Amino acid sequence: MEQHVLHTLEYDKVIAMLSDQASSTLGKERARALVPYTTLEEAQLAQQATAEAAAVLRLKGSVPLGGIRDIRPCLQRARLGGMLSPQELLDIASTIHAGRRLKSFLLDLAEAHELPLLAGWAAQIDGLRPLEEAIKQCIDEHGEVVDDASVELRRIRQEARSLEARIRERLEQMTRSASYQKMLMENIITIRQDRYVIPVKQEYRHVFGGIVHDQSASGATLFIEPEAVVGLNNTLRETRLKEEREVERILLRLGAGVAEAGASLQTNLEMLGELDFAFAKAQLGISLRATIPRLNDRGYLRFKKARHPLIPQAEVVPIDVELGKTYRAIVITGPNTGGKTVSIKTIGLLSLMAMAGLPIPAEEDSEAAVFSSVFADIGDEQSIEQSLSTFSSHMTNIIHILNAMDERSLVIFDELGAGTDPAEGAALAMAILDHVVERGARLLATTHYSELKAYAYNRPEVVNASVEFDVTTLKPTYRLLVGVPGRSNAFAIARRLGLSEEIIAAARRAISEEDNQVESMIASLERNARTAEQKRREAEALRAEAEELRRQLEEERNRFAEEKNRLLEKAEEEARIAVQLAKEEAERIIRELRELQAEGAAIKEHQLIAAKKRLDEAVLDLDEEKVKKQKPKAGGAGQPKAGDEVMVHSFGQRGTVLEQTGEQEYLVQIGIMKMKVKQDELSVLKQAKAEPAVRYPAVKARVGNVKLELDLRGCRVEEGLQEVDRYLDEVLLAGLHTVSIIHGHGTGALRKAVHDFLRSHRNVKSFRLGGQGEGGVGVTIVELQ
Template structure:
């Protein structure tokens, strides 16, 4: 696709909007490189990926894309053996964690929804938990190597702290001495060149001995390392050199560890960049209220209520356009500022967006074609440097288009033939249109020439169109009227503005009778078109009302059936209770009768047994007469993807697959079970989705949930993300109490975790660990 065309149609501005939607520098890089595809399979794959991203956003609202860094430089240097800096290693650990978190998130969503592309990409991300943990065990969030990174480093730093303490104590004792205080400029201990010194007045230099490391700008103050601490400072310097060497040793070991996984890390970076790019496209579509179009390679375009994406949604006028079946060219006529140029730019820009895998701002059921190329000659391209007139510059561009287009091209001409003599310009415009039509390309052109209105009427593959103009307000409505050529409206506008009638009538008499008849015909067509459009909108409104009424009636019928079943079940329970009470009462009576017989009253045994038998038969008869639940009423044939009400459980579920003609496999909550056809009501039909490209994937193995979560080495944000995921898992596992290990540290992580737990919906209470439970380094959480 020519860069000049992309700029003319403002595709670069769409790319800029897309870049802003990416979360990482890697994703932004992918966004900047986006370009239209000319192969329909590539376009379908790109559109499917965007659709899956929009589905995830619809289902989850947000995607965990934080923490992804551009680590391509550091991992390449690790391969060459160059030692990585602490912050570079920290970026690598952050990216590993971000990748694993995103992988788990996407695979969890893919378990219940069709996301073949995102699932395929997520499964390719390597976990590398061990590498991440080794880095975080050695480097804190500020990029400092921790004491715990090695035993030697811990010992060295303990020695450094001990020496620093002894030096400061020695110097503090000197500054507190009344005999020395008069020699000091200030009673403080400071550092110059990594050595502890005190500020001494110039005249007392000889009293202290030692080494002068610095002096004030005036020279009145000398920063002296007294003789008493020189040896200790020397030892401190030696320990710091040992510390630096030990840190280098640790960093080099971590670099080697990273170098062992260069290929996996490079793969992770590419996959994370592509996933970020996909969600950037999905977010852009969401912000534009865009939809996924149907695709074809036959040159057919059908846009329903299409909107130019760079015009404010609150002011843009939607456009309905169809091209490529009944007619292959549209000639749009009408006055300036009426919206002709916006219309052809909308067609061109939305075509480029669709071919790039972006959703388009149009209603559902819109369809876009995949063209081999798109050409556009739009706007004033006069070249002063080349001494070309407006007409000449347009003609040079048109010649290039005619030389390079083919039968699968889309050609857009704005003000074709303008800038020269009207008669010659109109004739040239018609010849150019003939040439394009003979090539078989799809064409949209705008013009002022009235001759082209007749041209469109004479050719069945060409249709007239115009942008509507309101004579009463003297403003364009920007509404495209397909099938109606534009009219000048000059006389009507002049009368509206107050030009005397005699002047208008004299001017009208100068116009040929044929032209007047054409204007009258166009006015009649325009009225008929508007009337038909109004009737169509009214019919559409009635259809929507009927559908809404049908939906409400169906919901009412469903509620009635549920209420009926509930009342029947309640009556059944009450009947059972009454029978149970009657049975207990009968048993009591029989016991009393037997007692009476034992006391001498004559009552035959068989009569007692017969009475109880009749009572039992009454109970059995009641159970046989239970009111059966009504059979499921289905509005259509049940199919995979339908949302159904399982009447036997009074629960909603989703049909996963057809087992046989009478049974289906249904997902109800976390359970999958076979349900008979007659025990289901269809609540919501399966939505139509774009074609899904198949990928080979491997199912993840489920892992056991542990009773504790170790967050040592995490920052607060990542720790909270881990807690959220972990609590979901332990609740599903049925745990009532778990332990979260934060370690001692600065206490920032523990504080952040406690603040989060206070507001968590599933946390009943929490406390610090006791003896044998980890103490303050652990938090015991009681779940609801």
């Protein structure tokens, strides 16, 4: 992409705004180096990074980018074996910590949200915690090497502090001495050239001996190191030199660690720069209220409510434009200062921004094209040095564009053909436009030549456009009207300013009839365009209102569905509890009857009646409705007889008819219980195959011996299966229909073998694991046919 074009379309100003959004020097450099991509894959990848960064900012509001430093010079010096300063090492530790914090932030967020690019960059950041800790253990936050950096440094500094204390003690003795005080200018101890001295009056210099290190401006005061502390000061100086050498050794050791981690640190810097740059693009989009456009390589662009990013948002007028599908060229005509140049620069600049992976200030669902190159000839580019006229300068640039463009280029011409004879300029402009369109490039052009107003009507690939002008206020509205050519407003403006109608009429007569018809046609087109725009706005408002109503109805429907589900869940929970209670009550009744049977006592009639009543009370209303539906219709199954298998609806259990005890009453065996049941509570499931007299004693004989459960715990698989086979035979002979097999938990082998056996048994109707209160998975409930 030519730098001249980027400057002409003010792309460099957008890049300056982008650079200001970056948090680090690395991000700012990456932003300043950004140029538009010319392949769809590169542009889409850049836009994806921007979209992911924008998603992170929407979710979290901010990103931890603080603490990143430009440590590249430090790394270079460390690789060469140079010594790094404490502050440089602190910058390295700060950058390591910032990278690890940003990595953790993004990878945690990527677990719940799709961030393939950002997470991929973050994953490449090396934590380098040992190096950071080594630096922070040796250097404090003020950039000073601490005593604990090494054992030797601690010893040296302790020795130095001890020497300083001894020196101060001797000098303080002198300053406090009455005989010395009159010889001193002040009773203080100070330092000159890293040695402790006292201020002595000039005339008493010989009293103290030692070394004179400085004197006052007047010469009346000498800063003397007394002979009594010269030796101690010398020792202290040597200790300080040892300290400096030890500090240098520590810094060199840390620098060697930095050099060893140089490759990882370099990778960290590259990834941090990319991440900072991505979030700078997203922040720019937020500040411009911009969106991420779709991209294509077909030369098609559609900007909805596009705004120039450098014009204040309160002042800019959005434009709608589409290019590259129905038509490949837009020719904007009309008078100067109407906003034509701003329109084409907006389209060109937004195209460059989209190609660079930046969000564009336009509404959602906008689409941009990735061009192989963008060319622009805009403004007065007269070259004094080359002694070129305005026309010559423009024509030189246009010739360069015509030679360099291809079918994937975007070409922008401002005031094409200006600066020469109008007739020749208009003809030349039309020829240039024809050449660009024939080459297949996309074209935006402005002109004030009236001859070009009819140009687009004769070419299906070219469309006219104009910038709206408000005759009432005598100001342009800057709204782009595609499909309507610009017209001269000179007569309307003159009339508004007070020019007489007689002069205006004379001027109008001077214009050819054909020109007047064209102006009338354009005025009609403008009126139609305004009417269509008004209708479009009204339709848009109605559509928005309909969308709002639809949204409200959808919310109401969702609320209704949620309430319905909540009520159903509540009803199901209440029913489940009620059924559980009824089930527990039935189990208690059966348990009591078993206990009576185990005690050997005969179950009396009144006990059965009482148990039946309690079972009736445990049945839910809903179950009663179900029972009613299951009752036989009159005359459906006929009269039960002894030996018939029947369903006792009041208990929901199967049983066997033993005998008829009354006109509408039968004695029925249900498991171990015998009870009298009315005929309307019975329905015949299976009629007896043998005489009742033969079957009844057999059932009666087995009932008292067969239990309702079989305990297999402790049995091997083979033994257990034999017990199950024998038990089922006894159960069938006893006329029982529901029994329990206790196999326990264990390894599950016995349970699996029992289930496989039951699955193949011809008399087993169904089986299931026990529920709550039935033994759970340690028990299998079997229902027999």
